[in-house]
Amino acid sequence: MRGWQLATNGDPADVLVLDDLVDPAPNEHEVLISVEATNVNFADILQCQGxxxxxxxxxxTPGVETCGIVVDAGSSGVCRVGDRxxxxxxxxxxxxxxxxxLASRSVLVIPPEVSADVATVLFTTYxxxxxxxxxRAALQAGETLLVHGASGGVGSSAVQLGAAAGAIVIATAGGADKCAYVASxxxxxxxxxxxxDVYETVMELTGGSGVDVAYDxxxxxxxxxxxxLMAWEGRLLIIGFAAGGVPQYPANHALVKNYSIIGLxxxxxxxxxxRHV
Known part of the structure; x- marks a missing residue:
């Protein structure tokens, strides 16, 4: 088969090589597919970089979220040969x-009305x-939701789902084009x-009370x-670290403001x- 592979860690543009590769063979916990679509995920970049x-x-070979036709269904019973x-x-x-x-535990059969590219994009982000x-955060209609990195994959999905839930969505993004996209x-x-100034703007928008839920x-x-920026009894969702740095949250600050720090x-x-897939 043809595919992209890296033999050393680094930026994808520097280390990925298109080559003839040996066909992968599934074990009892895997499913072999003929690829139709693969998402471009920030995790792929991080994996390439190590x-x-x-x-x-x-x-x-990178590409962590993938859709295709089952060639070998293995023994897990989650799908059959020919399933999408x-x-x-x-x-x-x-x-x-x-x-x-594909890891058998992750496999979902796609309804016929859902295209391969849509299924791949929806799989992890949404x-x-x-x-x-x-x-995790039990977001309620009327609450204020702050979404960082709102033009990215998970960020954009959080904006859409938060707005659909009736929350007041405050989003951050870098640059006019990204901000216009997030507004749309x-x-x-x-x-x-x-x-x-993110702090000053959020506090002005919330009348100084902060946000009920933050999606970071x-x-x-x-x-x-x-x-x-957390309101009293707010919920701070830890989703990832696209900027590279891992924040350190003082426990005493969460204590006195009664907000929760929630990993996901x-x-x-x-x-x-x-239960939640």
Whole structure:
């Protein structure tokens, strides 16, 4: 098969090579698919750089979210040969190739009316935001939701789902083009991090009370700032660290303001019960 592979860590443009590769062989916990569509995920960049929490053994093919036709269904019973499925890849045999391996525990059969590209895009980003906002943070209509990195994959999904739930969505993004895009998704207020003071603007928009729910997939300095923007009994969702830095939250600050710090790694919900998948 043809596919992209890297033998050393680095930026994707520097280390990925298109080559003839050996067809992957599934084990009892994997499903082999013929790839139809693969998402471009920030996790793929981090894996190439060797900075992601899950580090495939080199050499490997990236592409963590992939959709395709089942070639070998294995023994898990989650699908059959010929099914169109979407899932998370396994064993370093990702979706940037003609064939890929999916972890059986992650596989979902796609309804015929859903296209491959839509299924792949929806798989992690929207389910992450749905579980984060509704299961972990119990977002309610009328509450104020702050979304950082709102022009990105998970951020944009959080804006849409938050607005659909009746929340007042305040979003941050960098630059006029990204801000215009975020506004088109339904954000009520968009803050340009390149030209506006995030703290002052959020506090002005909320009358000084802060936000009920914060959705932070950025981390870094913006993540450090977010704790100061939490309302009484607010919920701060930790989604990721796109900026690279991992914020440190003083426990005494959460104590005196009575807000909760809530982690969310959606992949952990890919259990046989799939209660939130």
């Amino acid at each position: 900075k992601y929490q899950e580090k495939p053994e080199l050499p490997f 499925v979407v899932g998370m890849t396994s064993s370093g045999a990702g979706g940037y190739a003609e064939l890929a391996l 389910q992450t935001s749905h579980v984060a906002l509704h299961h 998704l339904g954000a009520h207020h968009v803050i340009d991090t390149h030209s506006e 997939a950025v981390g870094g300095e913006l993540g450090d700032l977010t704790r100061r 790694y959606w992949g952990s919900y890919l259990t046989p019960e799939r």
